[in-house]
Amino acid sequence: MKRFGITRVVGGLLAAGLMAAGLSSAWADQTKVGFVYVGPVGDHGWTYRHDIGRQAVENALGDKVKTTFVESVKEGPDAERVIQQLAASGHKLIFTTSFGFMNPTVKVAKRNPGVMFEHATGYKRGKNVSTYMARFYEGRYVAGVIAGKMSKTNTVGYVGSFPIPEVVRGINSFLLGAHSVNPDIKIKVVWVNSWYDPGKEGDAAKALIDQGADIITQHTDSPAPLQVAQNRGVLGFGQASDMAAFAKNAQLTSIIDNWDSYYVARAKAVVDGSWKSADTWGGFNTGMVEMAPFTNMPADVAKLAQETVDAISSGKLHPFTGPIKNQKGEVVIKAGEVADDGMLLGMNFYIEGVEDKLPN
């Protein structure tokens, strides 16, 4: 009996192997598109929105594509193996959706010249490596305008992930928006050194509220800070997706990442052979950044917020318009000038009014 069982298991394994081989040849005329995520697809933030983008590709291109994703991939040596495995298993287009995947992506791309790569938020490109990012700072500016109108303590609590230019730019943009309507606003920052750690994010929000913040915002991926805001009776913003379901009475709005049309366009380009390496940085005007409905605020604030969105979208308003001073009071952007993309990409200074110090 026992022996029979073992034979069956071995036979089954062999059959399974053959089956897997058979299945993959059946998919040969489909373009396989792979996605590498830094968090779980259920984070309701960053990774969740990328996965919505993946589903949009499947919906738009149907049988022409087959998508695969690997979630919770650690930034570090594991990432290179995952990306290489996707390349080796016949994926023709691979999206790597976190900054820490940059060097692994570039390394794998060199080894697999026939595979196209799309790396989010990085700066290294190649023949088969594109980069793409969204101008989230435009949304942060709008959130700042709302915070400037809604805060009574003039203190905003900001839960940060890592002090990289992307996050620093968001903090500055938020404060510039707030200062445009209320010059007394101050920002306090707590770094949690993680993109996704609901426990730490929530604790950081509590600490910030205890220090007098009555508006909470975050550059981390879970709804935890917003939930803390709701429980403590203060207001906050969602991150990456509409998080109203988690905090109906606290969410003012949310900066929504919308990768759908970009992902569909890039996948389509690979299917019809027109893909080329590019650097894409889209904002409100391309639909990559959207705002969730303006809630829990008076009608005039909602109206102002919408006008701000429209002004940025049409190009009338640039969030980083001088005069802008750094924390030492030195003018970094002169009156009437706007920051160029180079300065925005490498931003490593705080503007006046941020109560935090950046590591040097």
Add this chain to the structure above:
Amino acid sequence: MIRLEPRKQHSEAMIYLTPVLALVLTMITGMIIFAFLGKDPLVALYTYFVLPLSTTYGLTELVVKATPLVMIGIGLAMGFRANVWNIGAEGQFTMGALAGGGLALAFHDSENALLLPTMIVFGALGGMAWAAIPAWLKTRFNANEILTSLMLTYVALLFLSYLVHGPWRDPAGYNFPESRIFPDAGTMPTLVEGSRMHFGAILALLAVVGGWLILAKALIGFQLRVVGVAPVAARYVGFKEKRLIWFVLLLGGGLAGVAGVSEVSGPIGQLIPTISPGYGFTAIIVAFLGRLHPVGVLFAGLVMALTYLGGETAQIEIGLPAAVAGIFQGIILFFLLACDVLNLYRIRIGWRVRHGGAA
């Protein structure tokens, strides 16, 4: 009522068979979980445990993943045998990576062939220095090394974070928190063309052999076995307990440090904010799964590495969630501990109290 009663005699052979039994039970449980997830259990099992090893690249990646686990696991196993509970290998790993990696950054345009060997020595010293703190606190103040070594881990991780966000940031890296890429002279040579399997794997094998020699042949190995099994007897015959504590902590720290520098100069090639997906902690499971024996640790490291690779393959090929890998690791440990308990104890049902049952 259910009671556990110590067995008067337990099987020695079972001590070495239980990891295998635990693995088999894990696979059976895994098949049940796969079935509940709506996947064909056999296909899933094949994808998880066989497919990752079906290519040369897969095999080399298994070694890449197992290298730090084995290296750290050997050091920890020696300590655990002597009842020294170093939980902070993650921190020692990090400090080793910083000491060795720092050297690579200081000589980032060097072509000197001595750079890599010196980095490895620095890595060992960095890990040892970090392990020396709990050793000193324990021998001088009798401070619990579980707490001190664990807390120092967080200090080390934050120190790494500080360095890559600040002074050691790549000057040409747009302020992103990553160091320069190490020079070729500071990078581990690979053993198979086109793979990431690097010289660190040889160091891990040397650690296995060295660990075995120490335990089987050296006086200090004999002493630490005795201290673990019969501490009173060890004191009675005059073993210097403090010296043993220093020895196992420095050894464990040194090996973790070498693992750290191997990792940053091998598959990573630079310093980044997260250089370890928890190797220092996973190596604790590896040490126990390997029965605290160097050869056992080698196999346990490979098995544990396979659970990571399998988890990735299962996501790519059949869309299983990432959590499955973690669940597998948990189940292995659960069955291992359960098998051990049932080997050492028997289950008694009922209220009857037996006299003289103590072992």
